[in-house]
Amino acid sequence: MNAHAGPSAAPQPSGSQRSGGQRVLLGQPRVGVAAALRRGLGTIGVRNVDLASDREEVTALAEATRPDLALLDWSLVREAPGLIESLRAGCGVRDLPVVVIGRFASAAERGTALALGATDVIARPVLRAELIARLRVHLENRSLNRSLQEVIRSLQAFHTGAVQRMAIARDMQLGLLPDAAEIRELEKRYAIRLDSHFESSSELGGDIWGARAIDGTRFAVFLCDFTGHGVAAALNTFRLHALLAKIDLPGDDPAEMLGAINRLLVGLLPETQFAAMLYAVVDTAEHRLTYATAGAPKPVIGIPGHNLRVGESVGLPLGVSADARYRNRSLDFPPGAFLFLFSDALFEARDWEGRPFGYAGVLDLVHQCSGEGKLPALLERYFAVMPRPLADDLTAVWLTRAG
Amino acid sequence: MNYTVRNQGAVREIDLRGQLTFEANDDFRQIIEGMETGAFTDCVLNLESLDFIDSAGLGLLVLANNTASRSRVKLRLRRPRGQVREMIEISEFHTIIACDF
Missing domain, CATH: 3.40.50.2300 (Response regulator)
Known part of the structure; x- marks a missing residue:
């Protein structure tokens, strides 16, 4: 109306x-x-x-x-x-x-x-x-x-109405993300710390992330970035959120999960729209991280006593082809280890001189800030040199297992 | 982004330069329209001088590939470099569009 x-x-x-x-x-x-x-x-x-x-x-x-x-x-x-x-x-x-x-x-x-x-x-x-x-x-x-x-009066009324409607839509979008109580519950249950940052380039964005319990020792975390930003991309995040609520998805197998979501999205998304997604399962009993990617940026993994690791990432974005197949990658994820996920805006964003921040720049930041709960510090350093607002939506999730 | 087009018999070769992003949308759609109307059977997108592509740019490649298929044109990507190559590999686009690395 x-x-x-x-x-x-x-x-x-x-x-x-x-x-x-x-x-x-x-x-x-x-x-x-x-x-x-x-x-x-x-x-x-x-x-x-x-x-x-x-x-x-x-x-x-x-x-x-x-x-x-x-x-x-x-x-x-x-x-x-x-x-x-x-x-x-x-x-x-x-x-x-x-x-x-x-x-x-x-x-x-x-x-x-x-x-x-x-x-x-x-x-x-x-x-x-x-x-x-x-x-x-x-x-x-x-x-x-x-x-x-x-x-002018009519435009002002229209603008005021649009701003109000956008504010409501933005609250709805933020409602798709895990809230503080849900995060605390996961942190307590699995002895982890979960920091996140969600920043749209306009009122609404095309990113979504989530974390959910699987069973007593395993939980899943994911980050998904739809092409574009603004209203159209945001509508796709609502689609994905609704799809993820289906109870028959194979949530404990990342590759199968991405395959299932992909088959649901193909046909739903217009030709030039798709999604980059990483879905990971952490097994706190087996100390393993298993993840699969669909065109998503390479994740950064830190394990105490080891060099920083850049996880592999290969896979067709979701929604491009019904025949896409995804692969699981599995690695040790002992207590004290961390997983850093982020949307491509983090390294594609350009500084005041117009140069992209670059993936190497992200790794440098992680080196400077690695450790429990360092996401705020990392972003503070990042935005000290990067102009806001970013041209694309930025989502970052930093998951640390208690040492 | 800017581009040049060369027609050699049944092959159209297009050199892309600069950045393939949302800003390139209008120019790239002209390339795509050319696939529907041109008298060629093969189209090569030469990416050697393309230095940046983002997800919107990948979307344009998908659109080009779908249009080419409908128009019975064989589309190939050629020599992606640096960030462009990395994006194509991460996104496995070479599995849906033939690509000579």
Whole structure:
């Protein structure tokens, strides 16, 4: 449902109708001149003319009729220098066009009229054609201004609505990720520490990560990055979240799991959209990490007493081909070991000079920060040199087994 | 990204240069349209001078490959280097699009 009128709902001025529906306030003490001006306005289709013969009537009528243009005789303005100001204040329209017409004694007097707030001055005697042409310009300007203001108001309303809807959608997306209580539960149950970072390049992102218990000694962790970012990519994260809720997926076998998700996504995703995903199972009894990848960045694994290890990663992204097959990789994952997963934004993001941060840069950061709960420190160093916002969504998950 | 096209008989050879990312979308779609309308049976995308590809770029390769299949054109990738080669290997794109490394 959309409660807001779109920008197209703004009034569209057109042709002679533009001045036809407009209202003019005529401040004119001389009946004969007033009748001539009224006839002149009639020739350009202005039928709503309110006549005020003195300054009190001018301010009272302005307030009551809210005109589109005021045409005041110079004698009224000369006698009451605050008239134009109070007229505008009375009808609450600061930019109301006020044209002063009359016999001016000098150019200086015309200057005075302008200084008192007149939009324009017309010195009599004046050709009727010239008078009409100039009034028409002011009425058209007024009409265009009002249309523009309507459009701006309508766009502002649309924008405010869009921002509110985006904020709701963003909360829904964050709701797909494990919450603090779920993370604490996993940390306690499997003696691990799980740090994560989720940062979309716009309100919504195409990344999703998760962690879930399998049995008393095993749990799974995954990170998935859909192509693109923004609303379309975010919709895909909701798709994946719904698919993962299916109870018949082989969640304890990463390669089988990716194969099953892939077969579900092929046909669901448009031709140019797919997902890079890493799915890992940690067995805390066997001290093993088993993972499979589908076009995902190589994970970084740290084992106490060993050099940092870059895990292999080979596999078609999810959603490209129904025939894709995935492979499990298995390695020791003793207490104290850590697994660092991240989306490609981490190394593809560009610094102030436009150079990609690079995978080697990520490894350097891990070297500087490895250890339990070092993800915040790593990101602090990262963002010290990388400009925000990133061009792509960034997700990072750092899992450490207690030593 | 920019590119040059050479037609040699039934083979169209396209040299890609620069970065194949979302920004290359419009240019690359012209290449893809050419596959539907051109009078050739083989198309080679020469990647030697391409220095960067991201997931959106891989998506364009998938689109090119699907369009080529529908148009009965044999598509090949040639000589990916550096980051581009790494992305193709990680994503196993050489298993769906023929690639001469």
